[in-house]
Amino acid sequence: MTCHFQRKAKGGAAILGGSLALSLLASASMAADPIRIGVLEDQSGEFAAATIQKVHGAQLAAEEINEAGGIMGRPVELVIYDPQSDNRRYQELMRRMLQRDNVDVVFAGFSSASREAVRPIVNQMDALYFYTNQYEGGVCDANVVATGAVPEQQFSTLVPWMMETYGKRVYTIAADYNFGQISAEWVRQIVEENGGEMVGEEFIPLGVSQFSQTIQNIQAAQPDVLMTLLVGTAQASFYEQAAAADLGIPMGSSVNVAQGYEHRRFDPPALEGMHVTANYIEEVDTPASRDFVARWRAMFPDEVYINQPGQNSYVGIHLYKAAVERAGSTEKAAVREAIQSGEVCVDAPEGQVCIDPKSQHASHTIYLVQVGADHEISIPKVWEGIEPYWLGEAGCDLTQRDHDAQYTPSSPPAQN
Amino acid sequence: MLQEVFAFLYQFGDAFAFLVLSAAGLAIIFGMMGIINLAHGEFIMCGAYVTVIMARLGLPLPLAILCGALAAGLAGILVERLIIHRLYHRPLDSIVATWGISLIVTQTVLILLGSTMPGIGTPLDSFSIGAFSYSEYRLVLMAVAVLLLIALYLLFNVTRFGLLARATIQKPQMAQALGVRTSRVYSLTFGLGAALAGLAGGLYAPTMTLVPTMGVTFIVESFVTVVVGGADVFLGTAPAAAVLALIKAVMTGWQGQLFGQIGLLVTVIIVIRILPRGISGWFLKERT
Numbered sequence: 001m002t003c004h005f006q007r008k009a010k011g012g013a014a015i016l017g018g019s020l021a022l023s024l025l026a027s028a029s030m031a032a033d034p035i036r037i038g039v040l041e042d043q044s045g046e047f048a049a050a051t052i053q054k055v056h057g058a059q060l061a062a063e064e065i066n067e068a069g070g071i072m073g074r075p076v077e078l079v080i081y082d083p084q085s086d087n088r089r090y091q092e093l094m095r096r097m098l099q100r101d102n103v104d105v106v107f108a109g110f111s112s113a114s115r116e117a118v119r120p121i122v123n124q125m126d127a128l129y130f131y132t133n134q135y136e137g138g139v140c141d142a143n144v145v146a147t148g149a150v151p152e153q154q155f156s157t158l159v160p161w162m163m164e165t166y167g168k169r170v171y172t173i174a175a176d177y178n179f180g181q182i183s184a185e186w187v188r189q190i191v192e193e194n195g196g197e198m199v200g201e202e203f204i205p206l207g208v209s210q211f212s213q214t215i216q217n218i219q220a221a222q223p224d225v226l227m228t229l230l231v232g233t234a235q236a237s238f239y240e241q242a243a244a245a246d247l248g249i250p251m252g253s254s255v256n257v258a259q260g261y262e263h264r265r266f267d268p269p270a271l272e273g274m275h276v277t278a279n280y281i282e283e284v285d286t287p288a289s290r291d292f293v294a295r296w297r298a299m300f301p302d303e304v305y306i307n308q309p310g311q312n313s314y315v316g317i318h319l320y321k322a323a324v325e326r327a328g329s330t331e332k333a334a335v336r337e338a339i340q341s342g343e344v345c346v347d348a349p350e351g352q353v354c355i356d357p358k359s360q361h362a363s364h365t366i367y368l369v370q371v372g373a374d375h376e377i378s379i380p381k382v383w384e385g386i387e388p389y390w391l392g393e394a395g396c397d398l399t400q401r402d403h404d405a406q407y408t409p410s411s412p413p414a415q416n
Numbered sequence: 417m418l419q420e421v422f423a424f425l426y427q428f429g430d431a432f433a434f435l436v437l438s439a440a441g442l443a444i445i446f447g448m449m450g451i452i453n454l455a456h457g458e459f460i461m462c463g464a465y466v467t468v469i470m471a472r473l474g475l476p477l478p479l480a481i482l483c484g485a486l487a488a489g490l491a492g493i494l495v496e497r498l499i500i501h502r503l504y505h506r507p508l509d510s511i512v513a514t515w516g517i518s519l520i521v522t523q524t525v526l527i528l529l530g531s532t533m534p535g536i537g538t539p540l541d542s543f544s545i546g547a548f549s550y551s552e553y554r555l556v557l558m559a560v561a562v563l564l565l566i567a568l569y570l571l572f573n574v575t576r577f578g579l580l581a582r583a584t585i586q587k588p589q590m591a592q593a594l595g596v597r598t599s600r601v602y603s604l605t606f607g608l609g610a611a612l613a614g615l616a617g618g619l620y621a622p623t624m625t626l627v628p629t630m631g632v633t634f635i636v637e638s639f640v641t642v643v644v645g646g647a648d649v650f651l652g653t654a655p656a657a658a659v660l661a662l663i664k665a666v667m668t669g670w671q672g673q674l675f676g677q678i679g680l681l682v683t684v685i686i687v688i689r690i691l692p693r694g695i696s697g698w699f700l701k702e703r704t
Binding site: 043044045046048049052176202203204205207208209210211212213214216217219220222233234236237240241243244245246247248264265266267268270304 | 423426427430431434522523526530531532533534535536537538540542544547548549550551553554622623624625626627628629630632633636664665668669672673674676677
């Protein structure tokens with residue numbers, strides 16, 4: 001116990017020194033000290049359907065890395081816990097990982113609520129945290145590398161395309177927490193910038209599963225485009241109920257299909273007319289994607305669907321590897337310095353992904369995913385290499401100053 | 417004008433059906449037996465899962481739903497025989513025990529059947545009146561809710577089982593002394609409550625996402641209805657569902673789902689404050 005706290009107190013250098021000494025002691029006869037990666041992803045509870053793949057993606061990446069000789073000769077060891085879609089468990093387990101398990105980096109969280117629940121703990125312990133999910137954007141935090149797609153990648157592409165294709169009257173229904181509220185703000189702003197009109201907006205508490213009245217409210221407003229920013233399995237019931245009532249309005253989303261594979265879970269034509277801008281789904285038909293799907297299915301033959309969170313988790317671990325190898329160390333300061341070179345990139349199944357030095361967010365290839373009447377997938381448009389520019393332009397510059405806040409279009413960083 | 421009136425009635429009926437169907441099983445188990453059944457949602461989930469599995473095996477949907485209700489009912493009898501029958505007159509212990517059952521069932525289903533199951537589409541078609549289009553299946557749900565209330569009334573007031581059940585619940589020792597096998601009556605009543613939960617799950621399965629935790633989305637509405645209604649299924653649950661459906665339809669139509677939920681919760685707070693025994697408690701006091 002005392003030994004443990006001493007190590008903690010002396011910080012990263014002591015740990016590094018300790019591991020160096022250990023590997024010297026072990027000499028050539030034993031394997032090098034492993035790099036411990038904490039994986040805190042829901043394997044049960046409200047979000048499990050979309051997040052079990054995040055665990056599998058991490059396991060696939062770890063196995064591949066270990067087969068190829070590890071990171072700088074050190075094997076990767078995953079420390080996996082199930083926070084059960086419960087934010088309090090996220091906090092308990094995050095403390096446990098950072099204090100007791102001494103992991104080098106944590107990969108954690110599906111919902112923005114869970115991310116915001118653990119971020120203060122990560123900052124308090126001064127740890128390195130990869131958040132790999134697509135989200136509403138705006139987290140500018142020295143300890144956070146956010147590798148999922150953000151609004152300038154998902155909404156700046158999707159919303160103008162939808163308005164051009166279907167019309168300018170837009171209605172938004174969104175999950176009522178930080179993800180839905182901030183995403184809806186983005187939609188509102190982009191619609192207004194493009195000369196469109198918001199004809200309605202409704203925020204729905206998580207866990208609501210009955211939507212008759214919402215469907216009627218939407219019909220009363222007669223929108224051309226319906227943006228659905230619904231989250232979780234209960235809210236996904238909306239699509240079946242909207243189809244049964246023959247709503248028939250083209251839908252756009254940043255989360256559906258790519259996360260909860262609703263097009264596979266629901267009977268056609270519940271998801272007909274859905275459009276999603278995703279940085280990956282299983283149906284992406286490129287050599288890199290096909291190869292990835294084959295390797296994944298070889299390791300997890302029963303996987304129901306390889307979704308965007310699964311790919312992101314896989315890519316996140318490879319990005320971490322690239323950063324550590326460039327840094328020559330797992331120490332946070334060195335890894336951040338490597339990221340600030342702007343040259344931490346990997347060739348992901350989706351295409352090339354690089355980490356932006358200013359915001360520590362990732363560039364992405366964005367696929368416009370369209371769902372047909374039989375739930376067949378088509379990809380009418382691809383945007384390659386979209387940078388996560390908004391935070392940097394708004395004034396977040398982690399190369400110059402450490403922030404630890406989430407910003408929104410209506411509350412950008414203070415300029416100085 | 418006519419289309420607005422129909423739109424309102426449809427929303428009222430939709431909310432009423434959901435409240436009645438999700439609360440009926442809970443009302444019987446709580447109202448008649450005094451067991452606070454926190455595993456209610458899992459009986460609903462059981463009904464939904466069995467319904468979908470049977471429908472996928474090719475059984476017509478109405479039969480599949482009956483299978484779902486039956487499976488949940490049998491599970492209910494089993495649970496009563498194994499665990500609940502030790503806990504009569506110990507309501508606080510029954511909360512802990514049923515909560516435990518609920519956790520075990522949810523995790524077991526997750527492990528055995530995975531995090532989600534493909535759904536079956538909503539049957540029947542849609543129809544339009546004016547600017548609005550509606551699902552026909554929702555009308556079936558409304559009709560079933562009303563028929564269920566009538567059937568339950570007949571069951572408890574006309575049949576021999578109903579007479580024995582009421583006798584057992586009101587004066588268990590006297591009933592036993594007169595030769596009623598009270599433990600069997602308890603089992604059957606608990607099984608009936610569970611079967612009604614399964615029926616709700618089966619009826620809503622085609623309209624929802626199938627996950628092990630799906631029962632949770634029924635829980636708030638069903639407890640709110642039972643708390644507002646009080647112990648009697650007919651004098652309580654039915655009028656409570658009507659009042660709450662009215663509040664929910666008006667509030668949701670006015671300001672969206674969040675206000676619908678706020679409306680329900682505020683109603684519960686007010687009702688508990690002025691009618692601690694619910695609507696049926698007030699009716700029954702008036703009568704005596």
